Amino acid sequence: MKINKQLVGVAGEYFVAAELSRRGYLAAITLRNSDGVDILTSNIDGSKSFAIQVKTTQDKKKWVLNKKIEDEVTKDKYFVFVTLYSDPSKYPDYIIIKGSDLGKFIKEGHQNWLKNPGKKGQQRKDTSIREFNPSYIDQSKLMSWDGFVDLIEG
Known part of the structure; x- marks a missing residue:
């Protein structure tokens, strides 16, 4: 069953928050207008905390991002990429990566993509899509x- 794109995003955030809670950590979903942070998580005593941005797709293992991701250098920010499946009996898949590692990877990958010619040999045009x-x-x-909860335990 295909679901609305906005609901896919919301479901991804709740799945990530639920997984963190299930493992014994605090997970607070931010308001929808919190740019770049979807969940704040910490250990129970609050001595170690992290920001999480969640990106969710349905039935795919690729995510569309914006150019600003290339500038991600925040020390304690992580991205959790979620794949939800049309089959509701299948559990989501998660990919977790440090924000600064993601930013570097996206920037290098995009520069390499621009250097290589397109399908018809043409020079590729730069866009804000990553x-x-x-x-x-x-x-x-x-x-x-x-591995991620080991960081929270610190």
């Missing part, structure tokens, strides 16, 4: 939930 495809990134930069 794409995150995790199959092209150094897999050591990606985290599991266990």
Whole structure:
């Protein structure tokens, strides 16, 4: 069952918050107008906290981003990419990456894309659209939930 794009985004945020809560951490979903931060999470005593931005797709393993992601350098910000499935009996897939690692990867990838000719040999034109495809990134930069919560435990 295909669901509305806006609901996909909201569902992704709630799945991430639920996963953090299930693992024993505080997870507060921010208001919709909080630019760049969807969830604030911390350990129970609040001594270690992180900002999370959630990006969600349905039935795909690629996410469309904006150029501003290239400037991401915030120390304690992470991105969680969520894939929801049309089949509601399938659980979501998650990809977790530090924001600064993502920014660097997106910037380098886009510059390489611009350098290479298009399908018809033409020079590519720069746009503000970026794409995150995790199959092209150094897999050591990606985290599991266990790796991420180890950071929260610090």
